[in-house]
Amino acid sequence: MKAARTVRGPVFRPGDKVAKHRTRQQALRRFKSNIPLLIMFVPVILFYVIFRYAPIGGLVLAFKDYNFYDGVLNSPWVGFQHFQTLFQDSRTLEIIRNTVGLSLLSVVFGFPIPIILAIMLNEVRNMGFKRTIQTIVYMPHFLSWVIIAMMVTTVFSMEHGIVNNLVEKIYGEPFAFMYSKGSWIAIFVGSGIWKDMGFNAIIFLAALTTIDPSLYEAAGMDGASKLRQIWHVTIPGIRPTIILLLILSMGRVMEVGFDQVYMLQNSNVNQIADVISTYIYRTGLQGAQFSLTTAMGLFESLVAFLLIFSANYIARKFNEGLW
Amino acid sequence: MKDTRGEQVFYTLNYIVLSLIALSCILPLLNVTALSLSGANAVMAGRVGLWPVDFSLFSFESLFKGTPIVRSFWNSVEITLIGTALSMAVTIMAAYPLSRKQFYSRRFFTMAMVFTMIFNGGLIPTYLVVQKLGLVNSYGALWLPGLVSTYNMLIMRSSFENLPKEVDEAARIDGCSELGLLFRIVLPLSKPMLATLALFYGVGYWNSFMSVMIYINDTVKFNMTVLVQNMIKSTSLVQDFSDPTMVSNLTPEGVRSAAVIVMIVPILAVYPFLQKYFVKGVMLGSIKG
Numbered sequence: 205m206k207a208a209r210t211v212r213g214p215v216f217r218p219g220d221k222v223a224k225h226r227t228r229q230q231a232l233r234r235f236k237s238n239i240p241l242l243i244m245f246v247p248v249i250l251f252y253v254i255f256r257y258a259p260i261g262g263l264v265l266a267f268k269d270y271n272f273y274d275g276v277l278n279s280p281w282v283g284f285q286h287f288q289t290l291f292q293d294s295r296t297l298e299i300i301r302n303t304v305g306l307s308l309l310s311v312v313f314g315f316p317i318p319i320i321l322a323i324m325l326n327e328v329r330n331m332g333f334k335r336t337i338q339t340i341v342y343m344p345h346f347l348s349w350v351i352i353a354m355m356v357t358t359v360f361s362m363e364h365g366i367v368n369n370l371v372e373k374i375y376g377e378p379f380a381f382m383y384s385k386g387s388w389i390a391i392f393v394g395s396g397i398w399k400d401m402g403f404n405a406i407i408f409l410a411a412l413t414t415i416d417p418s419l420y421e422a423a424g425m426d427g428a429s430k431l432r433q434i435w436h437v438t439i440p441g442i443r444p445t446i447i448l449l450l451i452l453s454m455g456r457v458m459e460v461g462f463d464q465v466y467m468l469q470n471s472n473v474n475q476i477a478d479v480i481s482t483y484i485y486r487t488g489l490q491g492a493q494f495s496l497t498t499a500m501g502l503f504e505s506l507v508a509f510l511l512i513f514s515a516n517y518i519a520r521k522f523n524e525g526l527w
Numbered sequence: 528m529k530d531t532r533g534e535q536v537f538y539t540l541n542y543i544v545l546s547l548i549a550l551s552c553i554l555p556l557l558n559v560t561a562l563s564l565s566g567a568n569a570v571m572a573g574r575v576g577l578w579p580v581d582f583s584l585f586s587f588e589s590l591f592k593g594t595p596i597v598r599s600f601w602n603s604v605e606i607t608l609i610g611t612a613l614s615m616a617v618t619i620m621a622a623y624p625l626s627r628k629q630f631y632s633r634r635f636f637t638m639a640m641v642f643t644m645i646f647n648g649g650l651i652p653t654y655l656v657v658q659k660l661g662l663v664n665s666y667g668a669l670w671l672p673g674l675v676s677t678y679n680m681l682i683m684r685s686s687f688e689n690l691p692k693e694v695d696e697a698a699r700i701d702g703c704s705e706l707g708l709l710f711r712i713v714l715p716l717s718k719p720m721l722a723t724l725a726l727f728y729g730v731g732y733w734n735s736f737m738s739v740m741i742y743i744n745d746t747v748k749f750n751m752t753v754l755v756q757n758m759i760k761s762t763s764l765v766q767d768f769s770d771p772t773m774v775s776n777l778t779p780e781g782v783r784s785a786a787v788i789v790m791i792v793p794i795l796a797v798y799p800f801l802q803k804y805f806v807k808g809v810m811l812g813s814i815k816g
Contacts, residue, residue: 234629240705241624248621255672259648340549348734350756355555406809430537488651501649509646
């Protein structure tokens with residue numbers, strides 16, 4: 205210890221001339237090492253300004269009547285006219301309802317499944333088996349919706365899908381799974397869960413590794429059954445993670461993935477399967493109604509923003525907030 | 528300690544249910560593979576289950592001869608390789624300065640970036656920006672608007688911050704420059720995390736659909752996702768087929784399945800090698816949010 209001290213050199217006191225010199229030198233060194241970092245950072249700033257903040261500025265379109273000749277800046281202001289149009293049209297109200305409905309169903313049914321899967325995987329003692337199952341259930345996450353939608357339609361197809369072969373044997377005639385509203389919703393929610401349950405389980409598996417094994421032993425000694433151990437030890441152990449992820453998924457309630465809806469949609473179920481993102485694509489981009497659909501987009505972003513904030517506010521009451 | 532009866536039941540049920548879940552992930556893939564390798568009559572009759580019936584490579588033959596799948600395959604490769612390289616480079620350029628303690632206003636920049644995760648301009652304003660920049664119908668429209676995923680950037684930043692401080696100090700004393708530190712120390716030490724994020728970006732570009740559909744008008748530039756989707760939606764599956772006997776032997780399911788196989792194979796080829804890395808990456812992301 206003593207040797208280390210002598211190496212460190214003289215001790216500086218406040219007001220010391222040498223000390224001042226030293227801090228200035230430090231500031232200079234800091235500045236010098238900042239130069240390459242700042243140069244490196246310039247493209248990043250440009251990216252965020254152009255592709256993230258400029259579109260946020262572009263949201264003024266929602267209050268304007270966009271036309272191609274005047275551009276974003278010079279088009280005339282119209283106030284809340286587009287919002288009035290949106291909220292008086294039963295079709296757009298239906299679309300908002302579909303968006304919220306489909307994603308709420310996905311959260312309600314989809315949220316617990318990765319937790320259950322993680323707990324089940326955690327209880328497997330044969331490591332080879334565990335690893336094999338994990339490799340398989342993570343995989344669908346990496347496949348595009350085109351592939352999954354194709355598989356789904358093949359499996360549930362009217363003519364020779366595997367499911368309908370069975371249905372036909374039992375009831376005598378096939379059922380139009382993709383074209384009836386109830387079964388379409390079930391397939392939509394189910395395919396979303398199926399695709400991502402394994403991948404979403406990773407986070408819970410990580411949280412499960414932090415639980416102290418002696419808690420299980422103690423519970424076992426006290427005669428707690430496996431299910432009781434899971435209820436009283438495992439779930440409380442991963443509670444913070446559960447709440448954190450619940451907040452994040454609440455924030456995403458306004459967001460149903462475009463790809464999934466677009467590829468599973470068909471004209472028979474449009475009444476319940478048209479959501480904000482597909483509406484904006486069809487009416488906005490294909491129909492060139494830029495201002496109206498920007499208003500819809502702004503509404504979507506604002507609600508999502510409010511949802512994340514209020515979810516976080518609630519979570520803070522449990523001391524689990526994001527910020 | 529021996530398992531009680533209740534535990535035995537629990538473990539057995541656990542194994543059975545997990546096996547069923549895994550099967551549900553494999554069986555559709557097997558079904559599609561079998562469809563793509565079966566004869567037209569067997570496919571039409573619905574006799575194909577998990578194993579090819581009347582084995583034939585006809586679906587693949589007509590896919591390669593009658594559709595621009597080869598071209599769109601290379602388009603997908605181009606979009607993925609260049610896009611991933613660009614995204615990784617710029618994500619490093621964002622994450623590294625933000626991970627350095629001496630970097631000016633790192634808190635401000637981090638906050639400004641995280642804000643864009645919870646509030647964004649949406650599709651139409653973004654489209655107008657891309658259009659103004661003249662990127663429509665070029666792959667720049669696919670690469671630039673999604674260049675950095677803030678989430679991936681945060682994972683990378685916290686991974687850089689968690690590297691041992693001693694290595695950093697030692698390199699400093701040896702006179703290592705700021706960039707030398709990045710290239711010789713930080714990046715080589717972060718290989719697993721870099722592999723994870725490259726996989727995430729790569730899969731994103733490989734599967735990109737909406738952006739291609741929005742920004743690319745020229746069918747020659749379509750990637751596989753859009754091509755296959757168009758094949759599924761349209762009734763005339765295979766274009767410019769001169770030989771009528773070939774057309775009569777075609778089944779839409781067979782050709783679609785073959786196309787799906789062509790799309791999946793590259794992902795399945797890299798997936799097992801990167802699997803052990805991405806689990807870590809996701810866990811790292813979960814800890815720091």
